[in-house]
Amino acid sequence: MMRPQPMLVVADVEAASAWFQNVLGLSSGHGGSEYEMLMDNSDLVVQLHRWDAAEHPNLGDPEDPSRGNGVVVWFETDAFEEAVERVEEMGAEILEGPLFNPNAQQHEIWLSGPDGFVVVVAGSRRP
Numbered sequence: 001m002m003r004p005q006p007m008l009v010v011a012d013v014e015a016a017s018a019w020f021q022n023v024l025g026l027s028s029g030h031g032g033s034e035y036e037m038l039m040d041n042s043d044l045v046v047q048l049h050r051w052d053a054a055e056h057p058n059l060g061d062p063e064d065p066s067r068g069n070g071v072v073v074w075f076e077t078d079a080f081e082e083a084v085e086r087v088e089e090m091g092a093e094i095l096e097g098p099l100f101n102p103n104a105q106q107h108e109i110w111l112s113g114p115d116g117f118v119v120v121v122a123g124s125r126r127p
Contacts, residue, residue, distance in 0.1 A: 006073060007047040008117060009059045016048050016114035023092045023111070024075060024083065024121065046073065072118045080107050080123030087111065087121070 010016040017036045020026050026045055029037035034053035038046045051062040060067060077083050084098050093112035101108050106125045113119035 003044075005044050005047060007049055008073065008115070009049050009051055009062075009067075010115045011051060011062070012114075013048045013050045013053075019090075019092070019114050020046065020048075022090045023087055024119075025086055045075070068116045068118070072120055073113065074120045074122065076106075076122050076124055078124045080121070083121045084109055 008016070013033055013036050017028060017031070017038065020038050021028065024038075024045075026038040026040055029039040029044065034050045036048040037044055038048065049056070049059065051059065080098075087094065087109060095110040095112055095118065097107075097109040099108055100106070101122075104122070104125065107123035109121050111119045111121070
């Protein structure tokens with residue numbers, strides 16, 4: 001079985017971690033200023049890595065302004081209404097929604113996330 005474990009490279013791991021925990025309801029699985037694992041119960045959902053934390057030449061270039069362009073970090077939840085409440089409570093920047101996407105047959109809310117990443121929270125698709 002293959003499981004996605006996306007890694008976002010950010011300027012401030014602790015601030016990005018707090019954003020994902022507060023807005024999406026995830027929890028810290030590692031913590032620290034260089035690397036974070038964000039969890040949903042025991043499942044790894046997303047990793048965060050600081051740009052200059054280690055010698056990983058393929059993380060990208062923090063000076064390249066195209067970083068994040070064309071990348072959408074997408075999360076599906078069974079608790080969409082609760083996620084929207086957290087977004088509103090935390091004052092996260094909403095780009096679009098909440099809305100119903102008739103093509104995907106799901107509810108969505110599009111957010112401006114840490115370091116300019118677009119973050120989408122979508123309700124589970126149900127038949």
